[in-house]
Amino acid sequence: MPPLRRVLTLAAVSVLALAGCTPSADVPPAEVTSAADAIRDLPGVDDVAVTRTPTGAEPVQGNFGQLTGPAPSTVSVEVALAGTLDPRAAGEIAGEAHRLLADGASRVDDQENVTVASSFVGGPGLSVSTGPATASEVVSGAVADGFGLLAAGASTVGLSLGLGGGDGSWEESPIASTAHVTAASPEDFVDLARTAVELERGVDLEAPGVRFQGAARVPDVGAVRLLVAAAGRPGVVDATYLSQQRRITLRTDAEAGSQDLADLRRWLEAQDYATAVDPLAYTVTDAAYAETTGWVSGAEPASYAPHTLEPSTDAGAWPDDPAAPDCTGRDLEVTFGVVDSAAGTRGGSVVATNVSGGPCAVETVPGLVFENEAGQPQQDVTVEPYEPGVVPGRVVVPDGGTVLAPLLWRAMSTANDLDTTTTVQVTAVPGAEPVPLDVTMDGTPATGLDVLDGAEVRIGPWTQAD
Structure with missing residues (x-):
């Protein structure tokens, strides 16, 4: 194998914890070595190294204290890519190599009891790590982007697509799409x-x-x-x-x-x-x-007195009716508005129509929970006021009338993090049951909202929409 002093370490993906008996040898499974041979024949691959590191035979403790059997050994596959590849070619080769390795790992006999991990090296400075659920096209995109950033002047590029637990568990990284880049000069x-x-x-x-x-x-x-x-x-x-x-x-x-x-x-x-x-x-x-x-x-933050949002319509404001009751969750039919994009920001709205048969009043900011395709809330989402000083104002909504609450967030990269928001749980008014709204365009995560882990979302109070 050629020296790797100036090549990157690009970890790509497939980690499979396969239960069974303790390994009897340091020899990698034939299915993995066969996959490595196929990868070695790909154009643009300089070399492939496969090693197996045995671990102790003592049982390991699971998440709930139970003994889950002997710890697996580790089979590591290192793929050296030619540093002269252009980004697109490097990505395509890495994606195909990952597919071959994942296929080989999936055919390893359970009795082998191994964890299969891979890394790609090639071109000085790149490091991309991922976990077992990563798709080949995601690996391909990460490698291509890494090569592209190196070509743009980066000294090193590190990408983390996810982290796998040593016991075979899986935790998605909240900064999975971020490239950590160093440069010789600012x-x-x-x-x-x-x-x-x-x-x-x-x-x-x-x-x-x-x-x-x-x-x-x-x-x-x-x-x-x-x-x-x-x-x-x-x-x-x-x-x-x-x-x-x-x-x-x-x-x-x-x-x-x-x-x-x-x-x-x-x-x-x-x-x-x-x-x-x-x-x-x-x-x-x-x-x-x-x-x-x-x-x-x-530009010090606005310090003006608290104020309500102006109606988002040129029509006259609805009249106030002091006798109108507060709207309940059953009084409001909730939908999600169109998302607009401009200068690195996203804007949308939650829309509610009064279906109660009479006027009712709202004077709140709706509660929103952003969920991924698995129904899990996005982590560490910070909710802030839509604008400095904005407070809810009482809006009496006539029967059939519509109000909206505006949303604003900064664009987040989904190039390597497909864990988009596909559903928003909306609590329209206090005490209402949350309403799940599909916010994709066609039911796929690729068309969901780029509100990912760590997002900051500005949410405004209900205001007149028609």
């Missing part, structure tokens, strides 16, 4: 961010003293450009952009009260980037680690 960040946008893949970017943490989102190229410029300002020794917190943090060697420190703060506040609706905070630390905070572009 000057490469903008081109890398543009490439990530084209690939629809979230990225974290890192160079000496500079970090862009994308929080699994497709990067904001303007934010990346701001970070690179800030890192080059006099006195700045470390710069970090935190997408999830909407904050840029700059550590300097400037003394308190120095001109460099004052100039840096003035520069941040003079940038034409943030707005009061979508503010970006900054923190500047001086040589003594004292912090100064403020707002990029001088």
Whole structure:
């Protein structure tokens, strides 16, 4: 096998815990070695190495304390791809190799009691790891994107498509679609961010003293450009952009009260980037680690008095009826509105029609739970007000009238994370039964919402829609 000093480690996928007796030898199963031989014959594959590492014969403990039998041994398959491959070819070869290996692993006799894992290497710096449920086309896309980011100037690229438990369990990674990218210089960040946008893949970017943490989102190229410029300002020794917190943090060697420190703060506040609706905070630390905070572009969050949303219609506002009862869940027929996309954001709405036969009133923000195809809630979803200062207002909905609650979230990459939101459970008003709404276009996860683990969603209160 050729030396792998400059090749990437690209872990791709198939982990199968197969119950049975303890292994009697260090020889890999014939089904796996046969698959490795077939992979070795693929054009663009430099070599394939197969090793088997036995483990102890003692029974292992399951999730509920039960003994599940002896621990499996590990069969590792390393596929070396030619570093000169173009991204598309590299992806196609990796996908086919993964398919062959998964097929071979599926035919291993249960008595072998092995865990089969694979890794792909090729082209300096790439590392892609995945788990047992990963489809070959996902592996193919990950490898292709990794090669593409390397071609765009990355020094290393790491992708994690999921993590498998040692006992054969499976846990989906909440940052499965994020590429962790290093570069020799922050000057490469903008081109890398543009490439990530084209690939629809979230990225974290890192160079000496500079970090862009994308929080699994497709990067904001303007934010990346701001970070690179800030890192080059006099006195700045470390710069970090935190997408999830909407904050840029700059550590300097400037003394308190120095001109460099004052100039840096003035520069941040003079940038034409943030707005009061979508503010970006900054923190500047001086040589003594004292912090100064403020707002990029001088765009402090709106501090105006609480207000309700204006009706989303040009028709006249419905009259107030103090005698109208509160709407119940049975009074409202709930549907999901069309999703619009613009400049890296998504917008939609939950719509409710009064079917009670008379007027009723709403004065709340609907409760929403975003679920994947398996019916599991997306994890760590942060719900925020639709706009600063917005509060629910009482809306008396006539019979047959429709209200809506607007939604807004940042685009998230689904290029390598197919765990989209396919159902939204809507609690229209307090005390109502949740209503499951299919939010796909054709019933498949590929057409679901890109509200993934770790998303931030802005939800507005009910307002007049017609």
